[in-house]
Amino acid sequence: MEKTREWVITGADGLDDLLVDELLALGGSEPRRLKGAIAVQGDLAAGYRFCLWSRLASRVLMPLLTVPSGNPDRMFDDALKYPWEQVLRPGATFVIRSAAAKGVSTHTHFAALRLKDAIVDRFRQRTGDRPSIDTENPDLSLHLFIEAQQLTISLDFSGDSLHKRGYRLAQTDAPLKENLASAMLMQAGWPARGEGRLFDPLCGSGTVLIEAALMWADAAPGLPRIHFGFDGWAGHQAELWKTIRDDAVARRLAGLQRPAPRLVGFDADGEALACAHRNAESAGVSQWITLSQRSIAEWRAPALNSVAACLPAEWAADVTGAGQNYSVPGLVATNPPYGERLGDEGSVRYLYRAIGRQLRETLPCWDAVVLAADITHADALGLEHKHTLRLYNGALPIFARHGRILPAEPELPLAFEGSLDDLPEEGMDFANRLQKNLKVSLKLAQQQDVRCFRLYDADLQEYNIAIDVYEGRLQVQEYAPPKTVDPAKAEARFKLALQIIRKVMGLHRDKVFLKVRERQSGKQQYEKQGKAGKFFEVREGQATLLVNLTDYLDTGLFLDHRPMRLRIAAEAAGKHFLNLFAYTGTVSVHAALGDGIHGGAETTTTVDMSATYLGWADRNLALNGLPDSHHRLIQADVMAWLKDERDLYDLIFVDPPTFSNSKRMDSDFDVQRDHGHLLRLSMSRLAPGGTLYFSNNFRKFVLDEALQAKFDVTDISAETIGFDYERDPKIHRCWRFRHRV
Structure with missing residues (x-):
């Protein structure tokens, strides 16, 4: 019976919980959390399965030797005694890749050179031959990890990083790593949840869609790989590996016979969609993925029922109302351009607001998992929050926000409910004019679907102001009075006007914004007049x-x-x-x-x-x-x-x-x-x-x-x-x- 040994599996920061669950399902046991990795116990078959089946891992390491840190001679001596002939096959090439833990200051290249010298000397003493170094395509990779107290030498069982599935033939700028795409989907419960329906409105080169298709097909992500790190290992058991791989092939063939999922991707960039199509074909799942060149602005509700829009009509959710029981009819999973690809970082939050608004209007009650580089961007989506993962895409910290898409709130009618009761007599002419204007303007605004309009503009000479409606808010502009007018009287008249405006319109003072309008010249038109920094959204046409x-x-x-x-x-x-x-x-x-x-x-x-x-x-x-x-x-x-x-x-x-x-x-x-x-x-x-x-x-x-x-x-x-x-x-x-x- 194959002995149990320790395996160290690395992955992106933030994936620990998901990675532990995955490793246990693949035959690991006794998980132990390390910095940036998970250690588990498992036999050789489990190690093979980790390499073949893990959708989240970056590397699978088999620890070989541990020595104290800070003593290069001790490392050399211990490494010289280690039976490397049981690790490296005769004539095989190797490479040593070294790394240090955070906060550990050391010369990793020197440590790697000392280890290389020990291995070479061991072979010379035992066989008379000197193994060769190959930094490009080695038969075997060794991993040297330096911590404050110890140094660990491991066999890189996986070889190249496992996020490189092998299907990516083309990519866009700032592509999402495949294991992070899988993490998003696992976080949201795909493929068990979603009923085979998944929509990526900003699909780029198609990574999320392809990973979703591979998960649906029960396809091992490592199947397309030509080389693993264990191929050059002297202890490799080819028959055991073949059995495990043949089982994965059979599962994939069976998975491809499952009822087809509906995977739809949009992107505004035609070149990105061409990349997505090539990659999907390379992965063997293009038959399940429908792509369409559309920006966020082009997946509005009326378009969803058209064939050209690609979103099937039956995807329209059966909304039962917020707070009531519902079954998730599908999943939105996407990686927006969250800052690295947009010049104005301040615009990113509004992009996420646009995504959230479109989701509410088109796919209410679906689940969604969306990546963001800033937690405030994730908040701007307006999802009913379920869970947020903090991850890293390379060196970039990101957040994966999972939540329910709330139904869009019905648009409030444009109406103001006030009265003329208890107003000073000297202001009644203005109040009557304002009420008359309001009645006429609201009728026309509702007929023409207008939400922002001018309500009053110095109609009465003694009330020299302009009043503009911005949906449920007012801006009141006081035209600067002539120098012949007593400033005290002008101020009193303006205060009276504000009292009447709030009363007639039925608005609290926090909905009324004031401004003195004076003639400006030159660059003054571009200068800030205040520092409130408060922006409101209003609708006009589309x-x-x-x-x-x-x-x-x-x-x-x-x-x-x-x-x-x-x-x-x-x-x-x-x-x-x-x-x-x-x-x-x-x-x-x-x-x-x-x-x-x-x-x-x-x-x-x-x-x-x-x-x-x-x-x-x-x-x-x-x-x-x-x-x-x-x-x-x-x-x-x-x-x-x-x-x-x-x-x-x-x-x-x-x-x-x-x-x-x-x-x-x-x-x-x-x-x-x-x-x-x-x-x-x-x-x-x-x-x-x-x-x-x-x-x-x-x-x-x-x-x-x-x-x-x-x-x-x-x-x-x-x-x-x-x-x-x-x-x-x-x-x-x-x-x-x-x-x-």
Whole structure:
């Protein structure tokens, strides 16, 4: 009977519990936790099974010799006495790989050289032959591990790291290790849970899908490997190994006859999907995996029932309501681009919010396991938390969050419930006007599905304020009073207005945000006005957008341009879109998403000279699940950039400031003086048959007649004024430009 010996199995930090369970199932016993490894007892057959079947292990080590640390001569002498001829076959090559425990300072290369000398001298003394070193393809690998008190020499039974299954023919940037993909799936209970349904919406080169397929097929992950570390070991029992491997082959063949699982992967990158397809074919599971090129933004609920979307219609969950019993209809398992692949780390959290929102809308009550580099990103998913593993993907710490996808909460109706009771008599005119505006605006907003709009804009001279609705919040802007008005009276009037606003709207003071609006110039428009740092999400058309009601001159969403944004969304399908003086990129988001009927732009290019606003634009894109590979952000002076740009665009939006003298610009900009040159440069980038929209807010603006002679120009200002700005139709002017045929 084969004797029991100790095995040391290494794995990524954080996998201890899962790895212990796996090793026990494979024939190990008496598990003992070490730093970065698990020691178990087992016979030789168990060691073979660890190499062949472990989905989590990195290496399987067979300890041979332990000596005290800190004495190279003692190590040499003990190693010289060890019967290496029982380990290394005659004529075989070997290599020694050394490592030290954390906090141990030593020269690992010198220790490896001393061990090599001892082994070579042993063979010379016993056989007269000197074994050769091969650092590339050795027959046998020895592992030297140096700790503070002892040094352990082991046979690397597995050879190359076990996470290298052998099926990966192609990979994307920052690929997920195969054993970590398996850990995610095991954490979530796959394949027992999920009923054979698994969705990876950011599948990259397909690692999660392939590991899920191999687990479903009961396929040993080591079957494709050509070489293991024990192949060059003198004690290798080929017949025992063949029996264990033949059993694995039979199990795989039987597993492939099981009812087919439904494994679906999306990715925005076509090259990544090509990698996934090649790898799935290499692993022999491509028949079970369906791939489709789609970004997060493109797996909305209406698309799920179409064949092109790939997600089968029967995947729609039978939602029984939060808190009630349910059976898990499937599993979402994915590894988003969690920071290493995105330039703006601040955008990553909003990407995770987008993933969570889409999951709630498309696959409620499924289970999900998602990787994140930061625990706050995992929290942003909004899952009903079950378990979180802290792992390492290489040197990068990551979190695997497992939880239930909660059903999406029904959208609250846009309504405000207040009263005119107990208001001061001197404020009743304002209160009546506000209530009247509210009644009319809410009706129109609900008819047009508008969530953000202007409610009041200095309708009464003595109440010189603007009130904007951002879903359930208000921003109240006080226009700076003339110097002829007593400041004390102005302050008292403003306080009265706030009292009336909260009463009529039925809002607590924490839902009302205040700002004094003064005329700004130059770079002031880009500077922070406050430090609250509070961003809110609002919906407009197909887009979810970030607004800040306290910190900046503007909120990040120009309400008067809502009709223009929706117009571009309706016209952008399949086009290359250019957004100049882009501010927070809201128009780019609309163009990328489309109107929900025709699809979005193929690419967007967003140009602005403010890093602050481009970062905001990046977060807006991430919040809507739009991949950076299709949506460029460029920090530049628009005029200078246009002179060097050579690409053509099918749809262009130009919305310059009235005046700017930022230091980042080659010269100051005046929209009246410079718009002719700006538009000629912009039109040089417009593709034949394309459309350019030009807008500005300068009330005295006059369009250069020479432009009208050169291009097909139509004033569409009246078409771009929403119901909330009909009282002030001069809020902006807008023209449509096309090349003359």
